[in-house]
Amino acid sequence: MEKPTLPATKRKHGEDRGFVIPKKKRTEESAGSGGSADQPQATTESTDEITKVQTANQDGLATAVANHYNQLENTGVRDRIKSPIFYLRNFNNWVKSMLIGEFVHRLADESVTGHRPTVLDMGCGKGGDMLKWKKAEIRHLICVDIAETSVEQCRGRYRDMKQRNERERHPQPLFSAEFIAADCTRVRIQEQFRSPEMRVDLVSVQFALHYGFESLQQAERMLENVSDRLRPGGYFIATVPDGHAIMARLQRAGGRQFGNDLFKVRLREPERRPPALFGAQYDFFLEGVVDCPEFLVFLPLLEKLCKKYDMDLVYKKRFNEMFSTYKTTQDGKMLLNKMQALEAYPPQHGAELLAEEEEYNHARAAAEHERCVGTMSRAEWQACSLYMALAFKKAKPAR
Numbered sequence: 001m002e003k004p005t006l007p008a009t010k011r012k013h014g015e016d017r018g019f020v021i022p023k024k025k026r027t028e029e030s031a032g033s034g035g036s037a038d039q040p041q042a043t044t045e046s047t048d049e050i051t052k053v054q055t056a057n058q059d060g061l062a063t064a065v066a067n068h069y070n071q072l073e074n075t076g077v078r079d080r081i082k083s084p085i086f087y088l089r090n091f092n093n094w095v096k097s098m099l100i101g102e103f104v105h106r107l108a109d110e111s112v113t114g115h116r117p118t119v120l121d122m123g124c125g126k127g128g129d130m131l132k133w134k135k136a137e138i139r140h141l142i143c144v145d146i147a148e149t150s151v152e153q154c155r156g157r158y159r160d161m162k163q164r165n166e167r168e169r170h171p172q173p174l175f176s177a178e179f180i181a182a183d184c185t186r187v188r189i190q191e192q193f194r195s196p197e198m199r200v201d202l203v204s205v206q207f208a209l210h211y212g213f214e215s216l217q218q219a220e221r222m223l224e225n226v227s228d229r230l231r232p233g234g235y236f237i238a239t240v241p242d243g244h245a246i247m248a249r250l251q252r253a254g255g256r257q258f259g260n261d262l263f264k265v266r267l268r269e270p271e272r273r274p275p276a277l278f279g280a281q282y283d284f285f286l287e288g289v290v291d292c293p294e295f296l297v298f299l300p301l302l303e304k305l306c307k308k309y310d311m312d313l314v315y316k317k318r319f320n321e322m323f324s325t326y327k328t329t330q331d332g333k334m335l336l337n338k339m340q341a342l343e344a345y346p347p348q349h350g351a352e353l354l355a356e357e358e359e360y361n362h363a364r365a366a367a368e369h370e371r372c373v374g375t376m377s378r379a380e381w382q383a384c385s386l387y388m389a390l391a392f393k394k395a396k397p398a399r
């Protein structure tokens with residue numbers, strides 16, 4: 001499995017750029033305009049209140065998951081820089097950017113209407129993908145999450161972005177947005193949409209699908225929510241831990257848990273082999289970010305369930321494959337650097353490595369022929385290589 005090392009890019013005057021933290025503020029790309037009649041109009045009006053849907057029988061682990069994410073602090077850049085998973089988080093964000101970019105482009109290439117896409121972000125969290133949606137020049141965004149506080153923060157992020165956009169010298173129309181706090185595994189979320197009949201072109205479920213695999217009914221409700229308003233020819237994209245990879249690592253570790261200093265996975269019912277298809281619970285701990293029960297997702301089962309809702313698997317890449325696929329593309333290379341997705345090895349300009357030197361043996365070998373490479377520590381890489389990026393396409397109705 002390829003570990004992420006990439007030669008650092010050179011500045012024009014020949015100095016190594018490395019992967020150091022840039023002082024310049026990230027510039028936001030402007031959204032375009034235009035659209036078609038069946039699409040909601042991009043609006044500059046202020047957003048509605050958050051729609052909150054209480055689930056009568058919110059049993060199982062939903063409350064624990066919602067409480068966990070509600071309590072998570074919205075850390076500033078300064079804290080994130082100090083975090084031992086700084087590059088891992090950035091790398092995961094880079095993967096999401098690549099996935100979103102890939103399918104927004106495919107939609108544009110395949111679109112007959114030519115309108116800017118409408119997106120449903122399920123399990124949107126605090127709006128970590130908001131800038132990506134702006135960059136993708138989407139038309140409308142529906143954000144849904146079970147954690148009410150996160151949805152509030154997500155809306156706040158959107159409002160800030162909108163205000164910044166309006167202060168720009170030549171403001172471009174920003175996508176319109178709506179916000180819903182609901183359990184996507186238990187309620188029909190489309191009933192809460194501003195226009196319940198509206199269709200979306202893209203459904204994005206980033207690092208959240210596995211919470212739906214507590215039971216068959218919940219997984220089905222979640223996927224029904226994904227598919228219900230998805231336009232035929234539209235895409236469902238997701239990033240999710242690979243159940244098979246988790247089981248393989250557990251087997252190798254010879255026990256009920258595996259991990260390292262940064263993350264741990266502990267299976268609840270180790271004696272059960274093979275594990276249950278639904279409700280196969282494990283505790284996932286990721287340094288300072290996640291400490292939460294999750295459920296194994298096995299791709300063949302997910303594929304079968306998606307098929308039931310007319311969605312066919314068209315794309316599957318483990319995160320290491322995402323790296324090899326996009327590291328040399330123009331956007332991929334530029335964003336690896338801009339998003340600080342990789343750490344410079346050896347460290348540049350007096351910086352310190354985030355982990356111990358022996359965590360970078362792979363990078364040392366790669367750096368023999370380069371003055372500096374971009375990489376991640378072994379521990380970070382072990383964590384992110386558990387994940388896969390997926391895309392399903394909604395079937396067009398048979399004529």
Ligand SMILES: C[S@@+](CC[C@H](N)C(=O)[O-])C[C@H]1O[C@@H](n2cnc3c(N)ncnc32)[C@H](O)[C@@H]1O
Nearest residue numbers: 069123124125128145146147183184206208211
């Ligand atoms: C790891 S976070 C990912 C957040 C965001 N998608 C991102 O990539 O930054 C997982 C999110 O899924 C949400 N979630 C978990 N179970 C959910 C459910 N049943 N319905 C809706 N959202 C859920 C959590 O509240 C949390 O915000």
